[in-house]
Amino acid sequence: MADMLRRLPIFKGKQRLARMLLGHQINSGKDLVVHGRDNCRYLLPNVKEIIGFEILINGIFEPEVIHFLTNSITPGSVFIDLGANIGAISLPVGKARPDIQLAAVEAAPWIVNYLRKNVEMNGLRNVEVVSNAITRQSDERVDFYAPEILFGKGSLAPIFTSTPEKVSSLSLDDLAARFEQKPIGMIKADVEGFEADAFRGGEKLLSSSNAPDILFEFVDWAEEASGSSPGSAQQVLLDFGYKLNRFVGGKVGDRIVEPVAGGCLMIFASKN
Secondary structure (H helix, E strand, O other): OHHHHHHOOOOOOHHHHHHHHOHHHHHHOEEEEEEOHHHOEEEEEEOOOHHHHHHHHHOOOOHHHHHHHHHHOOOOOEEEEEOOOOOOOHHHHHHHOOOOEEEEEOOOHHHHHHHHHHHHHOOOOOEEEEOOEEOOOOOOEEEEEOOOOOHHHOEOOOOOOOOEEEEEEEOHHHHHHOOOOOOEEEEEEOOOOOHHHHHHOOHHHHOOOOOOEEEEEEEHHHHHHOOOOOOHHHHHHHHOOOEEEEEEOOEEEEEEOOOOOOOEEEEEEEOO
């Protein structure tokens, strides 16, 4: 039944239909291997969480983001996926663009195990798994909170679980230095409200004239939970000389002149 649903296009009411038809599998399924779109295979911890659920019924997660990244990354450059999780973005982008190098960065050790298996299962030699929390400074031991069921909601703050794991930190500048022979072409950042700290740790990279484009998510409550004021990540990039635009429907939209401080939205940042 799930295979049949994945063959259908995305339509209004598909999620509700899937929950009716696949209720038992959604509630009890663990460590499922799903054959998704574009010849990608995913090992999913569960399919209750939105990432697993979307891949189960559609064979892909955030297709508009994947399409945009696949068609926007500079040939021969490096794509950094901050908050790669199980590889929902990294796998299809890495498979579609064998000409680029990809750093899939995930902090939660138990989720990294899934990410590594997914990279190996898809035979992606151009994807490097980086098991660190991206913060302002490298070589610190920090608490990371990764809930078992909501595996896409790992954070440096105790939002969805109160049980932390100690992980090693890495600054964005130090990560970029590993690829000194290749330019960083694009960054996707989804680190549950800690984007401002991640960007501050990349001052050398992001303040340069050839700084990479960035696609990131803004959520007001997540930035508050991180200890930042809503809009802080946007302000950091504006201070580095970036221009910000709303990202809607898979396309770059209206310009953002001042940081948005309420609600949630995807933002594309560029110096071009």
